[in-house]
Amino acid sequence: MASFALVGSLGACASAPDPSDVEAVEEYERINDPFEPLNRTIFEANLALDLVVLEPAARAYRWGVPEVLRVSVANVLNLLTQPVNALNALLQGDLKHAGHTVGRFVVNATFGVAGLADVATEMGLPNRPEDFGQTLAVWGVEDGPYLMLPLMGPSNPRDGVGRIADYFADPFNHWADNTRRNYAVWTRTGVDTLKFREQNLELIDDLQNSSLDFYATVRSLYRQRRGAAISNGDNSDRVPAPSIGMDFEPLVSDRAGKASLDEQVSSTQQ
Amino acid sequence: MNKFRQRSNNSKFLGIQARGFAATVAIAMVMAATAIFFAGPARADMAAMESSSTQFVEALATDALSALTDPEIPRDIRVKQFRVLFNERFAVTTIGRFVLGRHWKDATKEEQDEYLALFETLMVRTYVDRFEQYSGETLEMVRAVADKDTRATVQTKLIRPDISKPPVRMDWVIGAKGDEMKVIDVAVEGTSMAQTLRADFASIIRQKGTGLTGLIEALKDKLKSIEAS
Numbered sequence: 001m002a003s004f005a006l007v008g009s010l011g012a013c014a015s016a017p018d019p020s021d022v023e024a025v026e027e028y029e030r031i032n033d034p035f036e037p038l039n040r041t042i043f044e045a046n047l048a049l050d051l052v053v054l055e056p057a058a059r060a061y062r063w064g065v066p067e068v069l070r071v072s073v074a075n076v077l078n079l080l081t082q083p084v085n086a087l088n089a090l091l092q093g094d095l096k097h098a099g100h101t102v103g104r105f106v107v108n109a110t111f112g113v114a115g116l117a118d119v120a121t122e123m124g125l126p127n128r129p130e131d132f133g134q135t136l137a138v139w140g141v142e143d144g145p146y147l148m149l150p151l152m153g154p155s156n157p158r159d160g161v162g163r164i165a166d167y168f169a170d171p172f173n174h175w176a177d178n179t180r181r182n183y184a185v186w187t188r189t190g191v192d193t194l195k196f197r198e199q200n201l202e203l204i205d206d207l208q209n210s211s212l213d214f215y216a217t218v219r220s221l222y223r224q225r226r227g228a229a230i231s232n233g234d235n236s237d238r239v240p241a242p243s244i245g246m247d248f249e250p251l252v253s254d255r256a257g258k259a260s261l262d263e264q265v266s267s268t269q270q
Numbered sequence: 271m272n273k274f275r276q277r278s279n280n281s282k283f284l285g286i287q288a289r290g291f292a293a294t295v296a297i298a299m300v301m302a303a304t305a306i307f308f309a310g311p312a313r314a315d316m317a318a319m320e321s322s323s324t325q326f327v328e329a330l331a332t333d334a335l336s337a338l339t340d341p342e343i344p345r346d347i348r349v350k351q352f353r354v355l356f357n358e359r360f361a362v363t364t365i366g367r368f369v370l371g372r373h374w375k376d377a378t379k380e381e382q383d384e385y386l387a388l389f390e391t392l393m394v395r396t397y398v399d400r401f402e403q404y405s406g407e408t409l410e411m412v413r414a415v416a417d418k419d420t421r422a423t424v425q426t427k428l429i430r431p432d433i434s435k436p437p438v439r440m441d442w443v444i445g446a447k448g449d450e451m452k453v454i455d456v457a458v459e460g461t462s463m464a465q466t467l468r469a470d471f472a473s474i475i476r477q478k479g480t481g482l483t484g485l486i487e488a489l490k491d492k493l494k495s496i497e498a499s
Contacts, residue, residue: 027372027476031469121436126436199435206396206399206400209396209399209496210392210396210399211470212470212471212473212474212488212489213470213474213477215473216469216472216473216474217466217469217470220465220466220468220470221466224460224461224462225459225460225461227460228460229460
């Protein structure tokens with residue numbers, strides 16, 4: 001019965017809009033989520049699992065582990081990401097960031113005592129993650145349709161391929177594989193997930209409470225975050241374009257100025 | 271004879287060059303004057319927009335903290351105080367309209383007004399709830415970049431007292447009209463509030479298929495569930 005329902009939802013696609021409605025078609029293409037019904041089902045399953053397992057575990061982690069220790073755990077996990085980070089910076093042709101990342105790794109592995117302390121950030125070498133999904137984007141690969149992966153969350157074909165490539169490129173995974181320490185890979189993934197959930201307890205609560213459609217909110221946030229990561233918007237000198245379109249003049253008079261609001265509406269309707 | 275001719279040719283050649291040089295100087299002077307008349311004041315206006323928008327964000331942070339984080343003041347008074355501040359400092363109608371996108375023009379005037387009132391209430395409630403968790407964060411100004419003399423993006427860093435959490439980058443898009451300034455968008459780590467709300471609301475409208483009416487119902491339900499919690 002359950003498998004029947006699953007097969008049913010696998011076959012379902014988001015219903016395409018009426019082709020004569022140009023704006024609706026444009027919106028459908030921009031959202032680019034043809035598997036929306038299936039994605040929503042997986043999202044609900046992920047949320048249910050989060051509610052029962054991950055969120056309580058993250059709360060327990062916050063409650064039971066002292067902050068200094070949690071900071072060190074996050075720092076060690078971060079140190080482990082730096083080889084793949086540097087490799088991707090190289091593949092993107094960003095020699096400066098590759099050097100920066102190697103420097104960060106060396107400083108934190110030595111002065112930071114095997115990554116327990118993040119000395120590099122204080123020295124002006126802050127973390128900026130680069131993954132193979134970003135590298136593919138820099139090479140001109142489009143992201144493709146939105147995908148909600150079981151357990152792993154929001155993705156798309158480009159970033160999914162990126163994850164797999166990063167997994168095989170990571171020296172940590174080779175070390176674990178060669179020395180038959182597969183548990184090390186699972187432990188790292190588990191602790192990393194726990195750390196992420198603990199750091200975002202308030203944020204996720206806030207988003208769940210303030211959004212009308214949490215699924216659509218997460219989809220939009222995922223795309224925007226990836227866009228910012230690809231353009232290195234967090235650290236580069238380039239200023240992001242203001243998100244509200246160019247034709248959109250600020251209307252300052254607001255509630256008092258209904259007249260000017262009407263003017264604005266009629267001018268955009270032309 | 272030959273020599274003279276050659277010299278004359280030379281001087282003619284030099285003459286042309288001299289005239290060309292004079293013309294170049296004249297063009298350069300006109301261009302410089304134009305630059306001073308147009309680009310000069312425009313750049314000065316951009317710089318003025320950058321510094322005044324930074325002051326605006328700094329004042330907003332101070333005022334929001336005093337309106338929202340005083341535990342002596344009861345919650346309903348804090349909500350009222352913040353509502354005044356929010357309408358004064360945020361371009362509520364502009365944001366609300368942008369968030370609605372193409373669905374704005376299809377709605378009636380009454381629907382638009384009802385939607386804007388609900389949108390404003392939801393924003394005020396959301397921000398008040400966010401500040402409930404305030405625990406000593408400070409907003410550090412990084413820099414401001416104007417893209418025209420009436421709009422600038424003020425980059426800030428939210429510094430958290432908890433050392434395990436890295437600072438959060440917040441970009442404030444500030445619009446100016448005359449002497450007034452208002453926030454038109456806030457981007458947290460590259461994610462725009464206006465864009466995210468637009469995606470959220472558009473999805474509700476698409477699913478309900480009843481235009482703005484469906485969204486108004488969803489907003490009412492959301493506010494009811496917030497009140498209940």
